Each structure stands twice: as structure tokens, then as C-alpha cells.
Amino acid sequence: MSGRERGAASAGFIATVGRQIRQRRQEQGWTVQELSDRSGVSRRMLTQIELGQANPSLVTVDRIAHALDSDFASLALPSPIPAAAGSSREALRVWSSAGGSEAALLTATDHVPRAELWHWRLAPGDTYQAEPDASGTEELHYVHAGELTITTGGAILRVRAGEAGRIRSDQHYAYHNDGPSWTEFTRVVVGA
Incomplete structure (x- = not known):
């Protein structure tokens, strides 16, 4: 992360x-x-x-x-992560841009390696530049609306609404919304 x-x-x-x-x-x-x-x-x-x-x-x-x-x-996260089935917590907005894009951490697992569940919204034309995560870390993405373009080490991955993608995030990467409408996606970070 x-x-x-x-x-x-x-x-x-x-x-x-x-x-x-x-x-x-x-x-x-x-x-x-x-x-x-x-x-x-x-x-x-x-x-x-x-x-x-x-x-x-x-x-x-x-x-x-x-x-x-x-x-x-x-x-x-402001308090211990609820462990009981059916428990919930409020999302924590961790990042936002001047264009209105935002990332919210929803929850995470207790055991190692951790998995984190995120909700992202990227405004048209917006970008999120990332530095490498810890070695072995991966991300899973499911796009709910729009199209997410992910660049990693020169490679380009386009994930459209209703599709899923996976990247190694232990390298430089970026999220882009090159489309005319908002991109909304779920992100799961594994091995953080």
C-alpha cells in the first residue's frame, strides 16, 4: 500500500x-x-x-x-477490525484528488499475510501514481463502472465494467481513467 x-x-x-x-x-x-x-x-x-x-x-x-x-x-483503521460474522465498519477515506477521485479502505483480514478491501472512484482523466509495495504483494481489481487502465513496468492492462484483473504491486504502477465517465472499482491487496 x-x-x-x-x-x-x-x-x-x-x-x-x-x-x-x-x-x-x-x-x-x-x-x-x-x-x-x-x-x-x-x-x-x-x-x-x-x-x-x-x-x-x-x-x-x-x-x-x-x-x-x-x-x-x-x-x-481507527479501531480493531471486527471479527464476528455479520459485523461491519465505516469506510475510511484514505486518498482523494482535486478532481474528486477517492480511495476508501473498507476492512482488512487479521492474519498474515494481510488482505485489504478497498473501494475506489476515479474521475474522468484522473490518475493515481503508486510506488512499489512489499515484495510478493498482489492486487485484484473488479470494475463496477467505466474502464480502469493500469500501467505496470511498461505493460498496460485495461479492465472494463464487469471484468476483473490482477497485477503484482511490488513494482511501480498507476491507475488511469482515460474515459469520459467515472471509473468505480473494488481493489483487494494481498500480501500487504
Whole structure:
């Protein structure tokens, strides 16, 4: 899950991530500098994230999560993931663009490797640029409306409404909506 994208995260996402990072860092008994050394994220950026003053990319949150021996969903979701059958949770808007596009994390599994369930909407002409996820990570996509174009390492995958696709996301990739109408799709990240 990264400078993964351009866009804005919701205030709830920023606050939750900052709070979770600080709590887990303190539980480890680490200073901000120790977490910086382990994650490759600058001390200044970590401090701003913990204070809720920075809008971290999804890749940055992933790097911090892995340094804390955790994962993106554990840091991003505001409470423990309901495990009982029939339980539900509110979607967490994690990314949005000036054009109105958005990505919402719906839920995630508890066991490793994790699987995350996302809902995406891309406005006509909008793009989401991604950095590579952890080695071995894959994504599954099901398009509900419009057409999703995914580029990976020079290859192009077009997934139309009613179709599904799969990519390795441990490489640079991008989502594009080159069509005249909104693209809406479900994304499942496996191995995050």
C-alpha cells in the first residue's frame, strides 16, 4: 500500500495514523530517531505524522508499519477490525484528488499475510501514481463502472465494467481513467 500518490487524506486517517504510530513506537521503547533509522522516513516527517501535521503517502505509512512489525491497515483503521460474522465498519477515506477521485479502505483480514478491501472512484482523466509495495504483494481489481487502465513496468492492462484483473504491486504502477465517465472499482491487496 508509498510517495505512493498525489492527493489528500482525510483528517480522520491522518489523526489515526499519527496516534497509532506514536503508540506503537512508544510500546517498542524507541525514540523517533530509532524509528526513523528503521523505516527510512526522516525524523522530521515522523514527528509531523505523529502530531497529525503531515499528510503521509500510503508508501510512507507502509514503510513505518513494516518497521514497527505491523501493516498499513493496523495503523490506518481507527479501531480493531471486527471479527464476528455479520459485523461491519465505516469506510475510511484514505486518498482523494482535486478532481474528486477517492480511495476508501473498507476492512482488512487479521492474519498474515494481510488482505485489504478497498473501494475506489476515479474521475474522468484522473490518475493515481503508486510506488512499489512489499515484495510478493498482489492486487485484484473488479470494475463496477467505466474502464480502469493500469500501467505496470511498461505493460498496460485495461479492465472494463464487469471484468476483473490482477497485477503484482511490488513494482511501480498507476491507475488511469482515460474515459469520459467515472471509473468505480473494488481493489483487494494481498500480501500487504
